[in-house]
Ligand SMILES: CC(=O)SCCNC(=O)CCNC(=O)[C@H](O)C(C)(C)COP(=O)(O)OP(=O)(O)OC[C@H]1O[C@@H](n2cnc3c(N)ncnc32)[C@H](O)[C@@H]1OP(=O)(O)O
């Protein structure tokens with residue numbers, strides 16, 4: 381970590397917690413391979429700190445922090461820990477391979493948390509802060525301390541804790557609005573007071589971590605910057621516990637677009653925002669609402685006549701930032717049924733998917749040609765849907781082969797499904813259902829018997845038009861573990877079967893991981 385003395389005072393550090401607080405969103409779960417894909421994209425976009433998990437919380441989190449630490453070279457990798465020995469030692473162990481590592485330790489400072497949750501006095505919280513920040517410093521020079529529920533804490537006590545944490549060696553002080561209670565002017569005042577009153581405040585970077593319960597997480601983050609915060613904790617698409625965290629794309633684009641006012645900058649390559657947003661949404665099955673700032677489908681769409689007239693005359697009449705600045709660009713390569721492998725590879729590069737494995741590229745190319753035979757216009761979104769569908773599927777035990785469905789009012793609706801399991805085709809199965817989707821899922825249960833329960837079935841059209849591809853998310857639950865599967869196809873029922881098969885494969889991998897992971901490499 382750059383010391384406070386040498387760091388650029390106008391640079392805002394972007395601390396992404398999609399893999400930790402983002403994953404705390406109910407129903408959101410990501411497997412290791414998916415976390416590594418997200419971490420790669422975060423690193424490429426210039427994220428300063430990637431919080432990869434809470435290592436003591438589960439073997440999966442431990443493994444995620446360890447493997448993100450092994451993979452990532454430029455970003456700092458952080459692991460979360462409560463203020464106790466076991467958490468901090470587990471975090472240190474998970475981070476052992478990370479070139480640049482941070483232990484992020486937290487404890488609550490508000491009366492309601494101390495009294496009812498921790499059952500600790502102020503003096504106990506203060507003593508723990510000192511003891512465990514010091515312990516974390518034995519493992520790394522880069523230690524962040526968070527005062528959970530800071531915005532509802534007593535200011536005198538908070539000042540004492542912050543001073544003690546810095547004295548014990550914390551280099552970043554995080555002041556979270558854990559329950560999304562603060563208002564921007566109030567949150568800014570909190571930072572101003574702390575920075576003014578804590579005598580050693582210049583020895584640490586102050587950080588904001590905001591939740592969106594009242595819809596002001598981004599406004600609070602920006603207000604904190606105005607009051608001296610130089611790290612923002614945020615997530616892609618604003619994913620996170622309850623109503624979510626401050627959304628990274630909104631914070632970063634506000635800083636970039638209003639540099640005239642804010643006079644600060646980040647190191648984020650904003651052109652990578654759209655790709656990151658899409659990836660997180662595909663992996664988690666959390667669709668981005670169309671009117672979401674920056675990454676919503678309508679964020680750069682101009683519908684009404686007067687706006688369109690203005691746009692045609694001069695884009696700045698209605699656009700405060702360009703679509704290109706967030707990675708939405710007019711495609712230079714138009715894809716269609718006559719495109720070959722060279723054009724397809726060039727398109728992968730243009731879309732940022734060039735690191736896909738050879739087998740995945742070949743499978744995706746086959747599906748692209750198949751789609752191009754059936755669909756008149758192939759948009760970038762169509763290619764991305766296929767690529768996301770193929771990525772990470774090479775080790776799947778169950779593979780979708782074919783589907784025939786009888787639907788409509790005359791019924792009986794039934795599905796004939798062909799799968800391959802462990803490399804061998806199984807005989808086609810026929811199942812009936814209450815509608816075609818039910819028939820498809822019943823066929824899957826017959827072909828590959830399992831107890832998992834369907835928790836979510838969601839369909840979304842990739843582009844406009846009746847020949848658009850459907851992107852389906854299926855969430856399955858088995859013994860308290862949930863997984864999300866995705867599938868895309870111009871036929872909604874095929875996309876549904878693919879999504880279900882994807883979820884089943886993820887469940888099988890999860891089952892294999894019930895044995896504890898090795899604690900070292
Ligand atoms: C605001 C945030 O986002 S904080 C991070 C939230 N993330 C998570 O909780 C991740 C998922 N959590 C888990 O898997 C589990 O809760 C674990 C593994 C972390 C802990 O599990 P358990 O040991 O069974 O404890 P449980 O969850 O029941 O209760 C939490 C305990 O941690 C204590 N605790 C909470 N915060 C802290 C802290 N910062 N420092 C020390 N102890 C703390 C609580 O007082 C409680 O202790 P108690 O059992 O003595 O009453």
Ligand SMILES: CC(C)C(=O)C(=O)O
Pocket residue numbers: 401486526527528529554556557558559589591
């Ligand atoms: C652990 C801390 C930083 C947190 O997530 C919160 O307070 O919301």
